[in-house]
Amino acid sequence: MKLQDTLELHVKAAVKELFQADLESVEFQVTRKEFAGDITVVVFPMLRVVKGNPVAIGEQIGQYLKDNVALVKGFNVVKGFLNIEIDDSYYIDFFNSIKDQHNYGFASLKDDKAVMVEYSSPNTNKPLHLGHVRNVLLGYSVSEILKASGKKVYKTQIINDRGIHICKSMLAWQRFGNGETPESTGLKGDKLVGNYYVKFDEKFRDEVRGKLDNASSLLNEFLRESFKKGELNMPKVMKEVDQEHNGVFMKLANIKMDWLEKKSESIKFNDYSRSSYDILYSSVFEHLLENEESALLIDDLIKIFDQDLIKYFDKERVKLLEDLSKTYFSEDSKLQNQAQEMLRQWEAGDKEVVALWEKMNGWVYEGFEATYKAIGVDFDEYYYESQTYLLGKEFVAEGLKSGVFFKKEDGSVWCDLTDDGLDEKIVLRADGTAVYMTQDIGTAIQRIKDYPDVGGMVYTVGNEQDYHFKVLFLILKKLGFDWAKNLYHLSYGMVDLPSGKMKSREGTVVDADDLIQEMADTAEEISKELGKLDDYSEDDKKALYKTIGLGALKYYILKVDPKKRILFDPKESIDFQGNTGPFIQYTYARIQSILRKSNIDENATLSAAEVSLQDKERDLLKQLEQFPEVIQNAAEQHSPALVANYTYDLVKDFNSFYQNVSILGADKKEEKIFRVQLSKTVGQTIKNAFSVLGIDVPERM
Numbered sequence: 001m002k003l004q005d006t007l008e009l010h011v012k013a014a015v016k017e018l019f020q021a022d023l024e025s026v027e028f029q030v031t032r033k034e035f036a037g038d039i040t041v042v043v044f045p046m047l048r049v050v051k052g053n054p055v056a057i058g059e060q061i062g063q064y065l066k067d068n069v070a071l072v073k074g075f076n077v078v079k080g081f082l083n084i085e086i087d088d089s090y091y092i093d094f095f096n097s098i099k100d101q102h103n104y105g106f107a108s109l110k111d112d113k114a115v116m117v118e119y120s121s122p123n124t125n126k127p128l129h130l131g132h133v134r135n136v137l138l139g140y141s142v143s144e145i146l147k148a149s150g151k152k153v154y155k156t157q158i159i160n161d162r163g164i165h166i167c168k169s170m171l172a173w174q175r176f177g178n179g180e181t182p183e184s185t186g187l188k189g190d191k192l193v194g195n196y197y198v199k200f201d202e203k204f205r206d207e208v209r210g211k212l213d214n215a216s217s218l219l220n221e222f223l224r225e226s227f228k229k230g231e232l233n234m235p236k237v238m239k240e241v242d243q244e245h246n247g248v249f250m251k252l253a254n255i256k257m258d259w260l261e262k263k264s265e266s267i268k269f270n271d272y273s274r275s276s277y278d279i280l281y282s283s284v285f286e287h288l289l290e291n292e293e294s295a296l297l298i299d300d301l302i303k304i305f306d307q308d309l310i311k312y313f314d315k316e317r318v319k320l321l322e323d324l325s326k327t328y329f330s331e332d333s334k335l336q337n338q339a340q341e342m343l344r345q346w347e348a349g350d351k352e353v354v355a356l357w358e359k360m361n362g363w364v365y366e367g368f369e370a371t372y373k374a375i376g377v378d379f380d381e382y383y384y385e386s387q388t389y390l391l392g393k394e395f396v397a398e399g400l401k402s403g404v405f406f407k408k409e410d411g412s413v414w415c416d417l418t419d420d421g422l423d424e425k426i427v428l429r430a431d432g433t434a435v436y437m438t439q440d441i442g443t444a445i446q447r448i449k450d451y452p453d454v455g456g457m458v459y460t461v462g463n464e465q466d467y468h469f470k471v472l473f474l475i476l477k478k479l480g481f482d483w484a485k486n487l488y489h490l491s492y493g494m495v496d497l498p499s500g501k502m503k504s505r506e507g508t509v510v511d512a513d514d515l516i517q518e519m520a521d522t523a524e525e526i527s528k529e530l531g532k533l534d535d536y537s538e539d540d541k542k543a544l545y546k547t548i549g550l551g552a553l554k555y556y557i558l559k560v561d562p563k564k565r566i567l568f569d570p571k572e573s574i575d576f577q578g579n580t581g582p583f584i585q586y587t588y589a590r591i592q593s594i595l596r597k598s599n600i601d602e603n604a605t606l607s608a609a610e611v612s613l614q615d616k617e618r619d620l621l622k623q624l625e626q627f628p629e630v631i632q633n634a635a636e637q638h639s640p641a642l643v644a645n646y647t648y649d650l651v652k653d654f655n656s657f658y659q660n661v662s663i664l665g666a667d668k669k670e671e672k673i674f675r676v677q678l679s680k681t682v683g684q685t686i687k688n689a690f691s692v693l694g695i696d697v698p699e700r701m
Contacts, residue, residue: 003039003090003094003625006071007026007028007041007065007072008025008028010068010069010072011023011041011061011065014060014064014065014068015049015061019057021050022049023046023049027041027042028040031083035076035083036085037075037076037083038085038086038622040083041081041082041084042082043055043058043061043077043081044080054080058077058080058081062084070087070089071086071087072085072087073086073087087608088611088612088613088618089608091621092607092613093608095621095624095678095681096605096606098624099680101684104627104685104688105148105688106147106148106688107148107149107632109152110150110151112151112152113455113483113486114152114153114154114451114453115153115154115456115457115458116153116154116156116451116457117139117142117143117146117153117154117155117156117457117460118156118157118457118458118459118460118461119135119136119139119140120132120135120136120139120157120372120460121158121159122159123163123165123166124159124165124166124190124360124361125165125168125169125193125364126190126193126197127188127191127194127371127512128368128371128512129511130510130515130568132512133375133495133515133557134557135461135492136372136377137377137558137640138460138490138492138558138562139377140155140377140694141643141692141694142458142638142640144691144692144693144694145634145635145638145640145643146458148631148635148692149631149632149636152453154380154454155380155381156379156380156381156382156383158383158388159365159382159385161361161386162346162357162386163343164339166357166360166361167340167342168197168339169197169360171338171339172196172200173356173360174356176196176203177196182363182366182367188370189362189363189364189367190366190367190368191513193360193364203335207334207335371512371513371516374513374516375516375550375694377694383446383447388442388443389434389439390439390442391439391441391443391446392434392438392439392441392442392443396427396428398479399415399427399478402479404478404479405427408430410430411430411431412426412428412430413426413428414427417471417474417475420474422467422470422471422474425475427441437472440468440472441472441476441479444457444472444476444487445476448481448483454483455486456483456486456487456488457486458489458490458638459488460490460492463491463492463493466489469487473489490638493564495557495566495567495568496567496568497510498567498569515553515570516553518549519549519550519552519553519570519573519574520542520546520548520549522552522570522571522574523548523549523582524545526571526576527541527544530576532701544698547696547697548582548585548698550695551581551582551584551585551690552570552580553570553573554581554695555580555584555644555695556572556581558643558644558693559644559648560641562640562641579645579648581695583648584647584651584697585690585698586701587651587655587686588686589698589699590658591679591682591683592683594664594676594679595679595680595683598664598672600673600677606670606673606674610670610674611671616653616656616660616661617661617674619657620653620654620657620682621678624650624681624682624685626646627685627689630643630646631643631692640692640693644689644693646689647686647689647690650686650689657678662675663679
């Protein structure tokens with residue numbers, strides 16, 4: 001039983017005996033460093049059932065615990081806080097119970113429903129990029145954390161292998177590829193196919209370049225007129241939205257309305273496909289970030305942009321873009337029409353088109369697998385959009401019968417979610433074709449059919465899809481699926497590099513493969529500067545550079561709350577000091593070095609009578625005791641950041657212990673044995689924590 005659970009029973013017994021009152025719960029805190037004690041009982045909440053002075057009440061409870069509970073060796077009361085000192089015997093017994101557990105912190109498999117975790121889910125027209133890396137690392141880590149918490153987990157993805165995007169790559173390869181293959185070019189298959197997606201875009205732009213200028217002119221004119229009429233007037237929009245969000249915008253006093261209006265009117269649409277979200281988001285936030293105080297409000301502002309401003313600002317503009325696209329691009333673009341025709345042929349099952357589709361997708365899959373292997377992630381099941389895009393229609397029909405959906409005059413089918421604070425959502429077009437929501441409904445249901453033991457699912461998808469998943473989960477609940485209450489959207493923010501954002505369409509995307517190599521190269525550069533690998537073979541050095549580089553990348557991304565946006569700096573992430581992966585890896589390697597030099601009986605079990613704990617040792621034991629709870633909390637919150645930052649705290653405590661307490665030079669044999677065993681257990685806990693983050697730890701560095 002945990003210390004806190006044990007003490008809670010005794011504190012309740014004390015209150016019952018001393019004051020004839022029943023406590024529902026006891027509030028605990030970590031004892032502040034300036035006071036003696038290991039754990040603190042907060043007395044103030046007890047005043048609801050116990051009348052009297054909180055200091056006097058604390059004194060009486062403390063004395064009761066000291067007299068009646070063997071593990072309590074002392075106490076002190078500061079105002080309404082009862083600080084309890086725990087006897088060393090408790091910590092020694094705890095340590096002896098965990099020191100030989102290789103899986104310490106991990107729970108046994110529970111007789112419970114399994115969880116399916118979806119992550120990656122890429123398009124097959126380009127390699128995985130930096131955005132996919134955060135997705136993959138989060139999804140894999142959450143899967144491993146859920147396993148460690150006692151859950152059975154299936155890791156899956158749905159590959160977006162159909163649609164106009166892959167047809168563009170196919171057409172470009174057919175027109176301009178001259179029979180190139182991954183083998184003939186020496187390129188990974190996903191990279192080769194991605195090059196042809198970029199090639200299509202280049203040729204398309206050449207084809208419609210004159211019309212783009214005309215479109216930009218029309219859009220600017222549309223915006224100017226809309227602002228003048230007040231239809232898209234940003235100050236007006238902000239005022240309306242402000243009323244719905246408790247004055248958040250009024251706090252942004254440093255944004256003048258005239259500045260915003262001028263900024264909005266001066267937007268240049270050099271790329272007809274760029275959304276107002278991209279443009280206004282970056283303009284306003286660059287302005288905000290100049291002021292530290294304003295920067296604190298960014299999270300609130302993001303929510304408002306996502307929920308409301310896009311609604312106000314994009315509604316008419318999207319319609320205009322659709323009209324422009326039809327008038328100025330698709331109808332007059334031979335390439336676009338040919339790509340659309342290729343998609344129609346694929347849907348009709350044309351043998352030649354399907355064969356080309358299978359060949360090029362096969363190249364991409366091989367490339368993806370190589371990247372997944374390099375990152376160190378895997379999957380239990382693959383779903384493909386080409387096999388799932390027709391799913392869901394039968395459930396739409398059932399939903400129509402039960403009243404979950406309704407049909408409009410044009411024959412399209414919708415779900416009215418306005419009573420739930422959302423909008424009406426289309427689930428079937430007037431021509432009977434499915435939309436993405438239909439497919440997602442069908443895929444979720446199919447997964448439960450394929451894996452009947454699954455009782456919940458986690459979708460690892462960027463925060464731009466927050467609204468989509470709110471709607472999806474709500475519709476599945478309305479359709480009567482009990483497991484729908486256990487669906488979770490693992491939403492995350494974008495990852496930026498110091499060099500700026502990425503666009504795969506333009507060929508400037510930061511490929512995951514390139515990033516992995518850059519991390520290894522950076523690790524090599526820094527390691528050479530430190531000069532600590534002189535006795536390593538070249539193969540060992542390369543393996544270590546990869547371990548350090550990948551560890552740095554994974555830790556830097558996973559230590560941040562998933563919902564927050566990240567600016568990833570490769571060089572900063574490989575610092576061997578501070579809250580970084582390499583610092584923690586180096587500490588683990590230091591511990592292994594201690595063990596190699598120790599020459600002690602690692603299996604010896606010491607009693608409390610043989611060991612007198614120093615403060616640094618006690619601090620380490622307290623940290624170790626928290627690890628199982630950290631795993632459970634991380635599983636409940638779907639947050640690898642909790643594990644990452646716990647590991648950093650543990651490592652900080654170990655390094656403080658290492659610097660202040662002699663391990664191999666201890667005065668007594670028993671002290672040396674205990675300190676080496678303690679170091680070993682800390683090392684095992686670091687290894688276990690990093691394993692659920694997908695990070696390897698080197699035996700030496």
